[in-house]
Amino acid sequence: MSFNFTVSPSFPAERISDWYIFNTWLQRSLSIPIHLELHDGFDAQRAAIEAGQVDLIHANPFDASLLVREKGFRAIARPDGAPDEMVIVSAQGHPALAIDDLPPGTRIACANDPCVNTIGRILLEPANLGADNTVEQQRGTYIQVAKDVLRGQADVGFLPVGAYRGLSSLVRRELKVLVTSDIQVIHHVFLLGRDLHARADDFVRILLSMHETEKGQDLLSALGATRWQAVEQEDVEFMIDIISTLTQ
């Protein structure tokens, strides 16, 4: 029997091959067959989860909420480093210098990442901007979000910090950051479905020691981390409680 592995689609496109290499490493380390399925977007991924086609997942904090509370998934590790943060950007020539300068009718370019979009919406609240007085334009990729902003087709764009830093220096020079989130407490996590709970100790052992080999270090670096950290179930429950306050 092969287990199905997926990754929340918020990672940069250039890391696709790295996740396939990670999956190969995972299979060899555990001697179990694992099939990596990278979904085109959050909707496709949610459909796969609902259909019971996901056994292990590197999930964003919002998906982790659903998976842990409703689907019985268990959190075992998270990549170290900076938590999941996002930026709201505008074009350099845009008159707004801060969030408070944005008027009703503001056009927002964003991808369909519920995590980034929820935090972005919260950061617009101080300007009294909500779904009822803004125009949201969803785009397929964060490159397209940046393009919309640069072409003046959107006033602001929502980007994960990683995606913003991944833009070329030329593009970043044409953008200005109106605000960067500093949430500090929400992270992607690695989750196992019920069929793999019995192997949780094996997964934890190989993930937490991954940085001890040169190959493991290279792979972690390619995925934007330096090591995996252990996660207690209560850590994730706490994060889920926080997430639940953000979706009001």
Place this chain on the structure above:
Amino acid sequence: MLDMPPPPNAGGAIEHRLDYADGNRRRVFVTHIETPYPKGRLIVSRTDTRGIITQCNQSFVDMSGYERGELIGQPHCLLRHPDMPSVAFRDLWETVQAGRQWHGYVKNLRKDGGHYWVFATVVPNIRDGRIVGYTSVRREPSRERVAQAEASYKEWIRS
């Protein structure tokens, strides 16, 4: 809970006596100085079922004006500002003890007698069907909403 010592510049501070629902009283000194909410941040804390702070993030520490060690183990009402009507906190406790989320605009008292406004959401931490504590997450409110809340709270305190 210990009384608040008079701030060094106590000339501009006004003394108040707070009466808590549990019968405790506390003397505080209040100034008119508002600390702006830090852009992009969330203030997060966690309490046990009695409202004793067990965990908080750095934003909570920074905005409160206390050291982390002065906060952990203290009742959350350490941050209670005398301009907040007690009925708001009664509603908060009744709501979360019933297992539901509470949210509202709150004026918090800093250690230095100043204040900061937040939009707060409090959720019960439910584990195995039992409430084991509460998590509170605060975010930056719009000034318009703060003005509305301030006017309402003044009215509630008068009535």
